[in-house]
Amino acid sequence: MREETDPAAALPDRRAPGWRNRLLDAWEIGQYLVFRHMPIDLGPRLAAPGIIAYIKRERPWVVERARANLKRHRPSASDEQIEAWVEAFLDNIGRYIGETPSIGRYMKAGRIELPDAERTREIRRRGSLMALCLHTGNWEVMLEGLSAMGMSAACAPIEWETRGQTWIINDLRRRNGLRYLAQDHGGIRAAWRELTEDGLLAIFVDEARHGQLMAPLFGRPPHAEGNLAVAAKLARRSACNIVLSYATRLPGQRFRMTVSDVIELPKEPRGLLDDVAFLNGVIEPVVLEHLEQWFWLDDSF
Structure with a gap:
């Protein structure tokens, strides 16, 4: 279970049994199986914008905490640089999700x-x-x-x-x-x-x-x-x-x-x-x- 202090505690429990969660799980697995056969560059290009938009809309605390931690660890950085790093962090998450189905093909592609x-x-x-x-x-x-x-x-x-x-x-x-x-x-x-x-x-x-x-x-x-x-x-x-x-x-x-x-x-x-x-x-x-x-x-x- 999530701690009460975690904003994500307000989100629906996606591991709970029920038809809604089963359908959502099937959707995620289906996307993974489709993305496995896409060109290496296409998966992350398709996934990243949607993932970034979802985080900003549904999980704004992710952005706020990332920004706060960057300021803490890099106190001399300008606000513009901090925001650029926040966007790079979100982009990395989005690309990770789009890239994951293609793992197993990157080495052969020289990546x-x-x-x-x-x-x-x-x-x-x-x-x-x-x-x-x-x-x-x-x-x-x-x-x-x-x-x-x-x-x-x-x-x-x-x-x-x-x-x-x-x-x-x-x-x-x-x-x-x-x-x-x-x-x-x-x-x-x-x-x-x-x-x-x-x-x-x-x-x-x-x-x-x-x-x-x-x-x-x-x-x-x-x-x-x-x-x-x-x-x-x-x-x-x-x-x-x-x-x-x-x-x-x-x-x-x-x-x-x-x-x-x-x-x-x-x-x-x-x-x-x-x-x-x-x-x-x-x-x-x-x-x-x-x-x-x-x-x-x-x-x-």
Whole structure:
């Protein structure tokens, strides 16, 4: 359930059973299936204007929070520049929705750059690997990047705002080689097995829950909730290699997938919160650099 302080709490519950929601879910899935067969550039061109108009009309708090967060993080920017970044943020969301059905075709079309591919392959050959993933640009293109480098990742399943959206994302990720972990308490055990059996585990460590940002911390004290803490625990106990992985949007409907060199936790463990603060120090500068392409820009913290 959404928190009372979240303006979205006033929206109809799109996950509730009922014929209206079933029809809306079927409409979303039908659009996805149609868009899958469109030219790569056509989907986002058709989707973005409608998505942007919908957000501005039905969810104005998204725009207001994004504007406020941009001003907070970039206080020296002019009002004109802030508004340009707000529009870029909305455009990124709209394009993401239109692009998603075509994931699986971008690499073949030469739309994804992999500047560190050989280094990443060499890191993967060393053994088990944890990828700290971020919601920047279009993060689904990372699946294509991994596949192009000969890798398959395991990840926890997600629940989106509607059943239709959840079906779409899960179908997309499975078709592009993602292996899902169990969606219960056994999921942590499955993640542990992945890291102790030379697997590749992908964890999205920037996240929001009920409109409240969990990570990055942005000046808040480290906490033991959320995926950043899960990643810290698993990494410390499994002694796996860690990398940061994210995608950024380039002009001309192109993307760059960046994978960092190995990130080493401090050799002398001082506790979970110190590890959380350390990993936050890895992801936060990247998010700040790409705020206008960051999915969680409109969330509260």
